[in-house]
Amino acid sequence: MKSKFRHVALFGKHHTTVTGPALESSRRVLDDVAQFVSRIGADVVLEEGTSEHLGLNLYPTLKMSEIGKQCDLGLVVGGDGTMLGIGRQVAPYGLPLIGINQGRLGFITDIPIEQYAQTLKPMLMGNFEEEQRSMLHAQVWRDKHCVFDAFALNDVVVNRGATSGMVELRIEVDGRFVATQRADGLIVATPTGSTAYSLSVGGPLMHPNLGGWVLAPIAPHTLSNRPIVLPDTSKISIEIVSGRDASANFDMQSLASLMIGDQITVEQSSHKVRFLHPQGWNYFDTLRKKMHWNEGGA
Structure with a gap:
């Protein structure tokens, strides 16, 4: 069974403060995610700035406007700050985004980096929750x-x-x-x-x-x-x-x-930003986890 999405764009951290071991870690993670998505059957491109900063030249690159017009899904690997910047830019194109959390809090990048493979695969097959943010x-x-x-x-x-x-x-x-x-x-x-x-x-x-x-x-x-x-x-x-x-x-x-x-x-x-979440996701789960609320319940 192949991916529901045919053309997937990858976005990562590419601000100048990401250097040294953090840069190498980001490069390795992006490459792993790109290979994973390719194996499922989707064409992968990297956002131009991400490719330049991380030095990943094994995949085609597109400018942000080209991604908005040509791709049907964006994968954002980073923290909420990365997602904020990408979300604003792709909102006019209606491109849905999935966030893989490589940062700290992760209110809107809700897939832990350690669990991306098992979480992402069913989402790419079409099993996800969608919401739109104003x-x-x-x-x-x-x-x-x-x-x-x-x-x-x-x-x-x-x-x-x-x-x-x-x-x-x-x-x-x-x-x-x-x-x-x-x-x-x-x-x-x-x-x-x-x-x-x-x-x-x-x-x-x-x-x-x-x-x-x-x-x-x-x-x-x-x-x-x-x-x-x-x-x-x-x-x-x-x-x-x-x-x-x-x-x-x-x-x-x-x-x-x-x-x-x-x-x-x-x-x-x-314009609104389209977020895709794992099947069964809900906002209260995010609040409990990120704000360390008492998790006792029925």
Whole structure:
């Protein structure tokens, strides 16, 4: 029985911090996964940047846009950070992704590297659970001109400068004034991002099937400023009222040196990220495992 997927793209870590033994380990793992997928009967290609950084030249390579158009599955070998970057880029093409966890936490790369062969084989045969995750579309406006445009699968974060005091932010939702907050910053998180930075500042966990965003202040001056859950149909506007060297982060993408009067708008992206999970997967299993909840039960 051959793979349900004919053209499979492999993605791995290829940022410059992966060197030495870690680089060799990543190269070996990618090569093992590629050979495994080939044996099942799928054509394997490597994403161009992954191939260049790891020095794997035994397989055809494609650019990200070519993968989106030509492949019917992506295998991401790495941690959640790798998956965030890949997910944003392939979402416009509707390419489904499977995550093999070579990192630490692995909320969205949920196949342990030690178990990839026995877990991946039935998935490639068509036995899997599919879900779609919503994304944020954010823009930075200055003097009525858009100076930055980005998507985020986890969150959009506005931060104070590293050496300055609090930043003051004017917040509107759907054109209605909400509050002017003095804080170290503000997070707009998706349900996927509710287990990331938002969680560390007291934001709630959100099931990924929920249609909402978390709006969570970072160390607010007024302790009654609490996280709030908003509909994902909302358009959020954040204006920099005061504070030096404020910055904005969109998952792993950053824009430094925001200016007084800059506005960051955040709304739902028209694209979603498709994740495939092993048959029987559910979100609560992930939470129990990754957050070390009491696993006793019936």
